[in-house]
Amino acid sequence: MAKQIHFNKASEMPDVSTSLGDMDWNKTGAWRTQRPFYEDKTPPCSVACPVGNDIAGFIQKIAQGDVEGAWNLVKEENPFPGVCGRVCFHPCESKCNRGRYDEPISIHGLERFVSDFASSLGRKIKKGSGARKEKVAVIGSGPAGLSCAYHLTRLHYEVTVFESSSFTGGMLRIGIPSYRLPKEVLDREISEIETLGVEIRTGIPLGEDLGLDDLRDYQAVFIATGAHRSRGLHIPGEKGRAVLSGLDLLRQINLGKHVRLGDKIAIIGGGNTAIDVARSVIRLGKRATLLYRRSREEMPAFEDEVMEALEEGVKIRYLVNPIRIGQIDGLKRLECLRMELGEKDESGRRRPVPIAGSNFFIEADSVVIAAGEEIEVSFLPRGMERRDGLVLTERDGSTGVKGIFAGGDLTSSQRTVAHAIGSGKKAALAIDCYLRGKDSEEAIRQILIGEGPAISIFRYLHPDERPRSPHVVTFEELNMDYFEPSKRRREPRNPIKKRIRGFGEVTSTFPEGIALEEAERCFSCGRCNECENCYVFCPDASILKREGIFSRQVDYDFCKGCGICFFECPRGAISLQEEAR
Amino acid sequence: MRKTEIPVSENLGRGHLACAGCGAAVGMRLTLKALGEKTVMVFPASCWSIIPGFWPYSSLRIPVVHAGFVTGGSTASGVRAALDIRGDHEALVAVWAGDGGTFDIGIQALSGAAERNEDFIYICNDNEGYMNTGTQRSSATPLFAWTTTTPVTRPNENPKKDMMAIMADHHIPYAATATIAYPEDLLRKMEKAKRIRGTRFIHLLSPCPPGWRIPSERTIQVSRLAVRCRVFPLYEIENGISYTIQEQSRAVPVKEYLKLQGRFSHLTDQEIDRIQERVDDEWQHLLRKARC
Numbered sequence: 001m002a003k004q005i006h007f008n009k010a011s012e013m014p015d016v017s018t019s020l021g022d023m024d025w026n027k028t029g030a031w032r033t034q035r036p037f038y039e040d041k042t043p044p045c046s047v048a049c050p051v052g053n054d055i056a057g058f059i060q061k062i063a064q065g066d067v068e069g070a071w072n073l074v075k076e077e078n079p080f081p082g083v084c085g086r087v088c089f090h091p092c093e094s095k096c097n098r099g100r101y102d103e104p105i106s107i108h109g110l111e112r113f114v115s116d117f118a119s120s121l122g123r124k125i126k127k128g129s130g131a132r133k134e135k136v137a138v139i140g141s142g143p144a145g146l147s148c149a150y151h152l153t154r155l156h157y158e159v160t161v162f163e164s165s166s167f168t169g170g171m172l173r174i175g176i177p178s179y180r181l182p183k184e185v186l187d188r189e190i191s192e193i194e195t196l197g198v199e200i201r202t203g204i205p206l207g208e209d210l211g212l213d214d215l216r217d218y219q220a221v222f223i224a225t226g227a228h229r230s231r232g233l234h235i236p237g238e239k240g241r242a243v244l245s246g247l248d249l250l251r252q253i254n255l256g257k258h259v260r261l262g263d264k265i266a267i268i269g270g271g272n273t274a275i276d277v278a279r280s281v282i283r284l285g286k287r288a289t290l291l292y293r294r295s296r297e298e299m300p301a302f303e304d305e306v307m308e309a310l311e312e313g314v315k316i317r318y319l320v321n322p323i324r325i326g327q328i329d330g331l332k333r334l335e336c337l338r339m340e341l342g343e344k345d346e347s348g349r350r351r352p353v354p355i356a357g358s359n360f361f362i363e364a365d366s367v368v369i370a371a372g373e374e375i376e377v378s379f380l381p382r383g384m385e386r387r388d389g390l391v392l393t394e395r396d397g398s399t400g401v402k403g404i405f406a407g408g409d410l411t412s413s414q415r416t417v418a419h420a421i422g423s424g425k426k427a428a429l430a431i432d433c434y435l436r437g438k439d440s441e442e443a444i445r446q447i448l449i450g451e452g453p454a455i456s457i458f459r460y461l462h463p464d465e466r467p468r469s470p471h472v473v474t475f476e477e478l479n480m481d482y483f484e485p486s487k488r489r490r491e492p493r494n495p496i497k498k499r500i501r502g503f504g505e506v507t508s509t510f511p512e513g514i515a516l517e518e519a520e521r522c523f524s525c526g527r528c529n530e531c532e533n534c535y536v537f538c539p540d541a542s543i544l545k546r547e548g549i550f551s552r553q554v555d556y557d558f559c560k561g562c563g564i565c566f567f568e569c570p571r572g573a574i575s576l577q578e579e580a581r
Numbered sequence: 582m583r584k585t586e587i588p589v590s591e592n593l594g595r596g597h598l599a600c601a602g603c604g605a606a607v608g609m610r611l612t613l614k615a616l617g618e619k620t621v622m623v624f625p626a627s628c629w630s631i632i633p634g635f636w637p638y639s640s641l642r643i644p645v646v647h648a649g650f651v652t653g654g655s656t657a658s659g660v661r662a663a664l665d666i667r668g669d670h671e672a673l674v675a676v677w678a679g680d681g682g683t684f685d686i687g688i689q690a691l692s693g694a695a696e697r698n699e700d701f702i703y704i705c706n707d708n709e710g711y712m713n714t715g716t717q718r719s720s721a722t723p724l725f726a727w728t729t730t731t732p733v734t735r736p737n738e739n740p741k742k743d744m745m746a747i748m749a750d751h752h753i754p755y756a757a758t759a760t761i762a763y764p765e766d767l768l769r770k771m772e773k774a775k776r777i778r779g780t781r782f783i784h785l786l787s788p789c790p791p792g793w794r795i796p797s798e799r800t801i802q803v804s805r806l807a808v809r810c811r812v813f814p815l816y817e818i819e820n821g822i823s824y825t826i827q828e829q830s831r832a833v834p835v836k837e838y839l840k841l842q843g844r845f846s847h848l849t850d851q852e853i854d855r856i857q858e859r860v861d862d863e864w865q866h867l868l869r870k871a872r873c
Contacts, residue, residue, distance in 0.1 A: 005637050019639035023596030026634065031601065481805055532585050536764050537801050539599060539606035541591050558595040562602030562790075563798030576798075 028540065032561030032579050038550050039575040041469045041526030042450040045092040045107060050418040051078045052425065052454035055092055055107055056527045062110060062519035063529075067512075071118035074111060076458040079150040079193050080143060080172075080421060082119070082185040085112025087176055088418045089302050097525050100475040103488035105522050106510075112491075113515040119188055131156040134435045137218035138162070139206050142170025143417050144224035144408025146190065147424030148431075149198045151457055155432045159198050160218070164205030167255070170226050171409070172417065174251040175273070177280050178503045180305075207379025212404075220431045222397070223380070224408035224424060227373040227415060233268065237325030238369060242332055246273045246370025253280050261286055262365020266334060268322055269370035270299040275306060277368050278314040282500050288314045291362070293321040293339050298349040312500050317362075321354060325367055334362045375410050388413075395453075396430035396440040397423060405431055422454055429460060466550065473526035473572045482533075482570035489518040528552070528573040534565035587764055588614040597640035599632045602797025604787030604804060605706050606632065607761040609677070612704065612785075615771035618643055620673045621660055625653035625687055627679030627706065628713040653678040653687045654694035657701045673775060674701040680721035681711050684742050695751040698779045702771075705744065705784050712792035723812070724859065725852050727794075727844040736847070740859060745784055745818065752821035753780040758813060760786040762805035766815055766827055773817075786813045794843020806838040811864045816871070824871040835860050 005021050007013050014020070045055040054073055061070035074081045085108050096104035136152050138145045141163040149159040167173055169186050194200060204210050206225065215221055230245035232238055242262065246269065252259045265281050267274050270292035278288040290309075292299060295318045299306060310316065324335040338358035341350035374389055383401045385392040390411055397405040407423035409415045426444070433440035444452075447459045450472045459465060491507040499506050510518065530551055535543040542559040543552055554565075566576040592613035599606035605628055613620070622645045624630050630647055633639045648656035653676045661674045678687055683705040691703060710728050711717040718728040720742040731737035748756045755777045759767040767785070774781040788795060788803040795803055807813040808829055815827040835857045839845040848856075 014637075017636050019634075020637040022594045022642075023598075023634040023638050023640035024594060026596035026598075026638075028596055028598075481802070530584065532587070536585050536587055536611075537607055537761070539601075539603045539610065539800075540597070541593055541595050541610060545589075555595070560601040562800070563796070564602055564607075564801055567798040568801050 027557050028560050029555075029557045032556075032559060034561045034563060034576050035556070035579050036554055036559065036561065036563060036566045036574050036576050038528060038552060038554070038573065039469050040466055040528060040573055041471045041473050043525035043527065044095040044097060044472050044474075045105075045525075047450035047454070047472055048091040048095040049449075049454055050091070050414070050416065050422040051084065051088075052422060052449050052456050053077050053084075053092075053111070054456065054458065056522060056524050058114060059105065059107070059110055059519045059522040060524050060527065060529050062114065062515060063522065065516070067114060067117050067515075068121065070114045073458075074114055076461075077425070077456060078421060079147055080189050080417070081111045082115035082189050083143070083172060083181060084418060084421070085109065085115055086181050086185065087172075089416055091418075097473065097475045097478060097523055098521060101480060101483065102485045106488055106490070106518050109489065109491050109510050110515055110519055113510045113512075115185075115189070116509045117512065117515070132158075132435075134158075134219040135160070135217060136220045136222065136431055137215045138222045138224065139210075140164075140170060140224040140226060140408065141168040141190075141200055141202070142224060142226050142408060142420060143172055144226075144410075144420035144424040144427075145170070145222065146193050146198070147421040148222045148224065148405075148407065148428045149424075150193045150196060151425050151428035152431060153193075153197050154457070154461070155428060157432075157435075161198060161200040162204045162206065162210055163200060163202045164225075166203050168200055168202060171228075174254050175247065175276070177250065177254060177276050177283075179279070179283065179499070179506050180276075182505050205379075212381050219403065219435055221404045222424070222427050222431065223391075223399075223404065223406045223410065224420070224427075225376060225379075225410055227375045227409040229374045229376055230369065231372040231374050233322070233369055233371055235323055235325065237327075240325060240327065240332075242365065243325055243367045243369065246277045246368050247373060249277055249368055250280065253284070259284070263287060264363070264365045265289070265368060266291060266332070266362060266364035266366070267368045267370055269372070270294065270301060271370065271372060272301045272305065273373070274368075274370035275301045275309050275314075277370050279305075279309050279312055280503075281368075282312050282314060283503055289362075289364070290314060290316040291320045291322060291334070291336065292316060292318055293352040294349065295319060295341060298341075308506065311496050319352065320362075321352065322362075323359075328363070331363045331365060332367045334364065334367065336360055336362055373409070373415070395426075396433070396444060397427035398430055398434070398440075403434070405434075425457055426455055429455065429457065469526075469575075471526070477572035478523055478525065479568060479570045482531075483523065486521055488521070489514050524571050524573075526572050528569075529571070531570060533568045533570065534574060537564050537568050539564065585764055587611065587768060590614060590617070592616075592618055592620075592642045594640040594642055596634065597632050598634060599628070600789075600791055600797070602790045602800045603628075603632070604761055604789060604800045605629060605708060607800070608706055608767075608785050608787045611761065611764050611767050612677075612771055613641075613643065615768045616673055616675060616702070616775060619671060620675055621646065621664070623648050623653060623657045623660060623674070623676045625656070625676070625678045625682040626650040626713075627677070627682050628708070629677050629679075629706065631713060650682055650686045652690050653682055653703065654690035654692070654699070656690075657703070658694050658697070658699045661700055676701060676703045678703070678705055679711075679713070680705060680707040680709060681719045683707075684720040684744055688747075692747075692751065695748065695753050695780045695782070698753065700778050700780070702774050702781045702783065705782070706787050707744075707784060708787050708789040708792060709741070710789075710792055712789045716792045724856055725845065725848055727847060728792075733847045745782075745816075748782045748784075749818045749821040751780070753782060754778070754820055755817070756782040756784070756821075757817040758784045758786070758815050760804045760808060760813060760815070761788075762801045763808065763815060763827075770817065792844070794846070795841060799841060803838070803841055806833065806841065809833045810835045810838040811860050812838055814864065814867055816867065824867070826867065826871050 043056040058070040319339040326333040337354040339352040342353040345351040408420040430440040542555040
């Protein structure tokens with residue numbers, strides 16, 4: 001009864017002063033000077049993810065016990081959760097707000113769990129429908145190429161992937177040892193991409209059997225041939241016998257080929273390839289020593305892997321630079337200089353400076369050079385600009401040649417699986433825009449995660465989804481009163497002795513119960529997960545439940561703007577702004 | 582964090598006249614969710630004499646009897662008797678009084694009713710002063726707190742009266758403390774009280790943004806800190822002797838509670854230390870009672 005009551009005469013009044021109506025006519029919303037409103041924001045983890053995974057989204061699904069829903073959500077952005085959950089360097093975790101409170105969420109562990117658990121349920125991806133008439137060719141079946149092909153198929157294009165070698169997966173297969181990424185996991189995720197409708201043709205190298213002229217049937221081409229040429233050291237003796245390139249050695253080991261190596265192996269380099277080589281040869285029963293010209297701090301290899309390598313018996317000698325590879329009595333003899341750290345160089349790391357006259361010798365049966373990889377340029381079409389050993393592209397992956405896009409290691413010095421997957425995804429979006437005659441810059445801007453650079457294809461496909469502010473939620477915006485300190489769950493790890501006996505996986509996937517506990521630690525920064533605090537604490541009963549993209553709504557007729565809902569929201573999913581009057 | 586489940590029924594309507602961020606409004610809304618619509622409430626003079634709205638309106642969806650300041654206990658006794666005479670033993674009678682109407686002005690009527698073990702729930706909505714009339718001191722006002730009658734030049738030298746101990750000594754079947762930051766605890770205690778016959782006493786701490794000089798959005802936080810700092814421990818007393826404490830995992834220094842409130846902004850470090858000592862002593866005292 002939202003109306004006021006009038007008595008015309010005293011006789012109309014009740015004998016006892018009894019109330020006759022409610023107060024709904026009294027719109028207390030008029031008192032308000034500040035207005036709370038529901039506004040989903042961007043969690044820091046997903047901004048840090050080069051793939052653009054909806055991390056808080058899928059973790060909340062796990063916490064609700066909906067692992068299949070989590071898998072669906074992950075697969076919206078990333079065809080390789082099983083791969084990424086194992087080998088990604090998880091920059092998301094270093095930005096996790098929980099790290100400021102106790103320890104970051106094991107995001108990689110949960111991503112891996114989702115992939116493995118879904119496959120154990122026999123969860124299969126649905127075949128896409130090639131409704132659009134344009135065809136797209138993808139050169140290279142590494143993470144960038146397959147990510148592009150996957151997303152293009154989801155955008156209803158017919159996609160063919162051309163792979164020069166006889167196997168798929170690119171660097172994921174030849175560059176990453178199976179103790180980090182079992183081949184079954186890779187095979188499983190590639191076969192899901194094929195199930196979706198992507199055709200992969202192996203054994204067709206670009207340049208030899210396949211010229212760009214042969215691709216006239218395709219309206220767009222994405223080139224992601226990677227960086228597979230080992231960089232040399234340019235020192236005397238590096239071309240000699242028993243001197244191997246790190247990548248070549250890894251390729252042989254990873255493809256299960258027999259390798260001939262001596263007992264004592266010296267590995268030159270400090271990157272991930274060097275560490276992978278060292279840990280692989282340890283598993284072949286050899287002794288491995290890494291020679292790195294700077295110190296541990298400057299090492300580009302990921303910290304966790306350096307640690308595991310040391311545990312497994314890899315020796316690392318820092319501040320050592322080989323200048324000549326000689327031979328003595330069937331042994332390799334490396335002449336080295338001791339180094340010291342000087343001023344910072346353009347990479348921001350301290351430059352190694354040789355100490356004059358510090359020459360000394362290291363002996364080894366075999367020498368492996370793992371000093372980085374370069375791109376192959378010979379087969380690239382004319383008109384594609386290159387600089388500093390990379391193919392130059394626009395932000396959307398387009399090259400100087402119309403209809404040709406490029407991505408992955410070919411175009412970026414950030415050579416991680418996640419960056420490759422992200423660049424393939426962005427190119428898929430750009431190719432869609434190109435073929436539809438749309439402005440890709442504008443399309444990218446619409447679906448950036450936070451301020452970018454990662455994008456959300458899910459939001460491209462579902463523009464009506466709940467809007468999300470680009471504001472990245474800080475730790476200070478969360479209400480820690482609602483969270484009890486808890487330990488980060490760690491994936492079970494095989495004992496060292498067992499690890500070095502073979503190429504079995506070092507860690508194992510979270511059991512379901514542990515994954516659920518870990519998922520429950522997530523703050524769900526900026527993302528309402530219907531904890532009900534706003535509803536429970538509203539003094540004015542002005543939080544209404546409703547159906548729709550927001551399950552709650554503020555009743556502005558009565559909300560007095562006290563701000564309790566804003567302050568008590570544990571995750572910063574409610575904003576408060578001054579009332580414009 | 583776990584989702585908080587509370588009943589969806591609303592017996593407090595909108596358009597009421599509580600200040601923005603009113604702790605007593607949160608308290609009433611939660612309380613009525615637990616007590617349900619078959620409840621008659623007696624309001625001796627307090628904030629809640631004003632909040633429901635003015636005649637001929639009421640934002641409450643239950644019958645309310647407004648009563649004189651002194652008469653919470655006696656009016657409720659009469660309402661109970663009248664209902665019983667009419668054969669309505671199902672309807673619940675509850676008193677909602679302020680700390681003034683409980684600790685000071687209404688203590689005689691309450692004590693009399695408790696001594697007779699009258700069958701009602703007495704809820705003391707404690708905002709630690711006469712807030713409705715502009716923040717005067719009551720015997721529930723804490724040590725050293727500012728009010729208009731205990732200005733900074735003449736601070737309140739008397740510690741808060743231990744109302745729970747007084748009620749326990751009446752040997753009533755159930756007495757409990759509760760506060761709005763712990764809604765599940767509050768609902769559980771109200772529901773438990775509802776199932777018991779005889780006089781039940783709920784001491785409900787409700788922070789008051791204007792009276793305590795806190796921003797309106799901090800009401801719940803201050804309520805939570807009152808418990809975490811052990812200024813207002815959550816506990817139950819059955820039959821006046823059996824104590825159960827709802828202990829909190831995180832105890833924080835009382836300073837964290839005091840520094841949020843303008844009514845304590847004048848405190849010296851020594852005064853804060855004295856408050857902390859008192860809080861610690863009272864906590865030990867409570868623990869001893871709970872152990873024996």
